[in-house]
Amino acid sequence: MGKSASTTAAAALVLLLFFISPSTAEIKTLSITSDTRPMILLEKFGFTHSGHVSIAVSSVSVVASGGSQPDPSRLGFFLLSEESLLQVLTEIQQNPSFCVLDSRYTMHLFTFRKLSPPPAATANYTYPVTIPNEYSIFFANCAPETSVSMLVHTELYNLDADSEHSRDYLSAGQTHLPTLFSLFSVAYFAFLALWIYICYSNKLSLHRIHLLMAALLLMKALNLLCAAEDKHYVKVTGTPHGWDVLFYIFQFIRVVLLFTVIVLVGTGWSFLKPFLQEREKKVLMIVIPLQVLANVASVVIGETGPFIKDWVTWNQVFLLVDIICCCAIIFPIVWSIRSLRETSKTDGKAARNLAKLTLFRQFYIVVIGYLYFTRIVVFALKTIAAYKYQWVSNLAEEAASLAFYVVMFYMFRPVEKNEYFVLDEEEEEAAEIALRDEEFEL
CATH class of the missing domain: 1.20.1070 (Rhopdopsin 7-helix transmembrane proteins)
Structure with missing residues (x-):
C-alpha cells in the first residue's frame, strides 16, 4: 500500500470505530462489489468467554489492475479490539507499506489462501473467541490496486450460560x-x-x-x-x-x-x-x-x-x-x-x-x-x-x-x-x- 492509501485507511478506521453502533441483526449476508478499500469494517460485536464468529465467503473475484494475480495471503479477515486500535494505527503510520494482516495486535481468522480452488472460490470457517472483549471484524486488502468482489455471510454469537447449545446473537452489552x-x-x-x-x-x-x-x-x-x-x-x-x-x-x-x-x-x-x-x-x-x-x-x-x-x-x-x-x-x-x-x-x-x-x-x-x-x-x-x-x-x-x-x-x-x-x-x-x-x- 502507498502512503496515501495507508493514511486513508487509518483515518477511515478511526472514523468507523467512532461512529459505529451495533447493527439490527447479527446474521448478515453482505455483498461487496469491486471494492478497492485497504480495510473494510464488517461488524462490531461484544463477545463473552463463549463467543463465536462464523464467516462464509462465496462468489469471490479478485481483479488486479496490472493483470497479475495478487498474493492470496495479502487478502483476509481479522478481529481487532479497540484496545489494539492505537497500536495498529502506530504501525501503519511508521511503515506506510505495512499490511495490517502482519500485525501482532490483530486476531487472524483466515486469508484467501484458504479459499477453495476456482471457479468455486468459497470458504466457511467458525472460530471461538477465547478472550472476552468487543471486537471489530475487518477484511483487509493489502494488494495495491486490486479490487475485490464477494458475498460475505457472518454469524456472531455467544453461547448462553444456561445451555451450551443455545446461541445469543445480541452483543454482550445488549443482551438485556x-x-x-x-x-x-x-x-x-x-x-x-x-x-x-x-x-x-x-x-x-x-x-x-x-x-x-x-x-x-x-x-x-x-x-x-x-x-x-x-x-x-x-x-x-x-x-x-x-x-x-x-x-x-x-x-x-x-x-x-x-x-x-x-x-x-x-x-x-x-x-x-x-x-x-x-x-x-x-x-x-x-x-x-x-x-x-x-x-x-x-x-x-x-x-x-x-x-x-x-x-x-x-x-x-x-x-x-x-x-x-x-x-x-x-x-x-x-x-x-x-x-x-x-x-x-x-x-x-x-x-x-x-x-x-x-x-x-x-x-x-x-x-x-x-x-x-x-x-x-x-x-x-x-x-x-x-x-x-x-x-x-x-x-x-x-x-x-x-x-x-x-x-x-x-x-x-x-x-x-x-x-x-x-x-x-x-x-x-x-x-x-x-x-x-x-x-x-x-
Whole structure:
C-alpha cells in the first residue's frame, strides 16, 4: 500500500470505530462489489468467554489492475479490539507499506489462501473467541490496486450460560435490551392510560394539543414494544423477522410527533392561541422534512452496516439533521418568551403574563436539559462505558425521555384551574411589581 492509501485507511478506521453502533441483526449476508478499500469494517460485536464468529465467503473475484494475480495471503479477515486500535494505527503510520494482516495486535481468522480452488472460490470457517472483549471484524486488502468482489455471510454469537447449545446473537452489552425496552413500553402504556383518564376528567379544559400528546405517547409505547420484539428475535434467531420494519415506522412517526408537539407547545398553540404565525409554520415545514431525511439515514445505518462505502456519510447526515432539528425547535419557545415579555407591558394582565412567562421559561430549561442529556451525556456514556454495559446508555436515554415526557405533560395538562392561568387580585398586584423589577433589571 502507498502512503496515501495507508493514511486513508487509518483515518477511515478511526472514523468507523467512532461512529459505529451495533447493527439490527447479527446474521448478515453482505455483498461487496469491486471494492478497492485497504480495510473494510464488517461488524462490531461484544463477545463473552463463549463467543463465536462464523464467516462464509462465496462468489469471490479478485481483479488486479496490472493483470497479475495478487498474493492470496495479502487478502483476509481479522478481529481487532479497540484496545489494539492505537497500536495498529502506530504501525501503519511508521511503515506506510505495512499490511495490517502482519500485525501482532490483530486476531487472524483466515486469508484467501484458504479459499477453495476456482471457479468455486468459497470458504466457511467458525472460530471461538477465547478472550472476552468487543471486537471489530475487518477484511483487509493489502494488494495495491486490486479490487475485490464477494458475498460475505457472518454469524456472531455467544453461547448462553444456561445451555451450551443455545446461541445469543445480541452483543454482550445488549443482551438485556429486550427486557429493558419491554419495561419502558409498559410504563408508557400506563402513562397513556393515565393521560386519557386526565383528559376525560377535564373535558372542558381539553384542547387539540392534548390529543396530539396522547398520540405521541401511543407512538412512543408502540416504538418501544417493537424495539423489544426486534431485539428479542435478534437475540434468539439472529434476525429481527420483520420487527425492524415496524420499529422504523413507529420511530419515524414518534420523532415527527415529538418535535411537532414541542414546537406547538412552545408556541402556545391550541391552549393559548388557535393559530400559528408564519415563522412558526416555517419551523414545522423545515423540521418535518428533515425528520424524513433523518429516518432514511437511520434505516440505511441500521440495515446496511458499516461495510458500505457511504456508511460514515449517512452517519454524518443523521447527526447533522438531528442537530439542526434540535436547534430549530428551540426558536418557537424563545419567540413565545419574547412575545409574552413585550405583551406584559401593554395588556394590563401582569400576573397572567408573568405566569405564562414563568411557564415557558421552565419549559425552555426542560427542553434544553432533555436535548443536552440525550445528545451529549448519553453519547458520552456510550463512549466511556465498558462493552458489557452498553445497555446503561439505553437505560439513561429512556429514563431521561420518560422524565421529560412526565414533566412536559404535567406542565401542560388539561385542568380546569391551571395554576398558571387562574390568578387572584393579590397575585396580579404582586406580578405587576415583579414585572417592573424585571424591566428595571433588563
